[in-house]
Amino acid sequence: MKNESLLSKILWGGLVVLVLIPFLFPFLWILSASFKTQAQIVAMPPVWVFTPTLENYARVFVEQDFGRFLLNSSIIAVGSTVLSLVIGLPAAYTISRYKQNGLGIFILIARLMPGISYLIPWYILFSKLRMIDSFATLIASHMLVGLPLIVWIMVNYFDGLPHELEEAAQVDGCTLQGAFFKIVLPLSGPGIITASTLSFLFSWNNFMFSLVLSAEETKTLPIAVYNFVSYADVSWGPVMAATIVIIAPAIILTMVFQRYVIKGLTMGAVKG
Numbered sequence: 001m002k003n004e005s006l007l008s009k010i011l012w013g014g015l016v017v018l019v020l021i022p023f024l025f026p027f028l029w030i031l032s033a034s035f036k037t038q039a040q041i042v043a044m045p046p047v048w049v050f051t052p053t054l055e056n057y058a059r060v061f062v063e064q065d066f067g068r069f070l071l072n073s074s075i076i077a078v079g080s081t082v083l084s085l086v087i088g089l090p091a092a093y094t095i096s097r098y099k100q101n102g103l104g105i106f107i108l109i110a111r112l113m114p115g116i117s118y119l120i121p122w123y124i125l126f127s128k129l130r131m132i133d134s135f136a137t138l139i140a141s142h143m144l145v146g147l148p149l150i151v152w153i154m155v156n157y158f159d160g161l162p163h164e165l166e167e168a169a170q171v172d173g174c175t176l177q178g179a180f181f182k183i184v185l186p187l188s189g190p191g192i193i194t195a196s197t198l199s200f201l202f203s204w205n206n207f208m209f210s211l212v213l214s215a216e217e218t219k220t221l222p223i224a225v226y227n228f229v230s231y232a233d234v235s236w237g238p239v240m241a242a243t244i245v246i247i248a249p250a251i252i253l254t255m256v257f258q259r260y261v262i263k264g265l266t267m268g269a270v271k272g
Helices: 004-031 038-042 054-061 066-098 100-110 116-128 135-159 162-173 176-187 189-202 210-215 221-227 236-256 258-266
Strands: none
Touching: 004 162, 004 176, 004 236, 038 116, 054 066, 054 162, 066 100, 066 176, 066 221, 100 135, 116 135, 116 162, 116 210, 116 236, 135 189, 135 210, 162 176, 176 210, 189 210, 210 221, 236 258
16 A cells, blocks of 8 residues: 555656646746856757856846836836725625626726727827826726736625625624725735735736836836847847846745635635
8 A cells, every 4th residue: 555655646746747847947947047158048959067157147237227127117016906906896895795797897898808909099198198107107007907807806705705794793883894894805815915916917027018108217127128139139148037037026926825826716616
């Protein structure tokens, strides 16, 4: 029995490794390339044994001032997520408790529309308002993704909470708003963390809105990578280092809140 159990664990572990290889290999290749020289990156056959260098990261943070772009992305991602939560949580609660299906469908349509369909009217509008290259413009544009996402995750989560909890709070003297803030929101922690994490990641990685609506003052990390791309050449080492800088916060955030994200996404999935 012990031999069978050990064999089963080995086979299961081997299967997990085979499944993970296609997902992990690109990341590991980018990570290793960020510590190589340009000649080592483009060498054929590939160079597997090399002396790591921090030159690429020095170019990213010293020459190109990626700290400022990192701050810009953080301001926009956090701002759009917080504002989406402020608007989206009451909206989701209203849709869930009062069956505002029309509002829910409208928000869903806004989410399903291609983001590029908003770009031209938004560019014209913000150009007239002289708000191109402002944080307010980028935060508002990123909310097009974050707000509907938060609403639809939280509608599903609020549906899974018993109505009796709020009714009991109101019997004890709470107003409807008080029950929402004191009872519903604290019990919805995993759902809120899930929605916030996904909204933040969508904003953090957004390229299209930032490309059109930002300029030098509000340039974000995905746009700043183009600083290493010229007409005749691509500086692959700094590009790889910049890519690691972009994806590292997303990986850390996902790992920290992994169990909450899984719980939030599956809440209500088996509700009968």
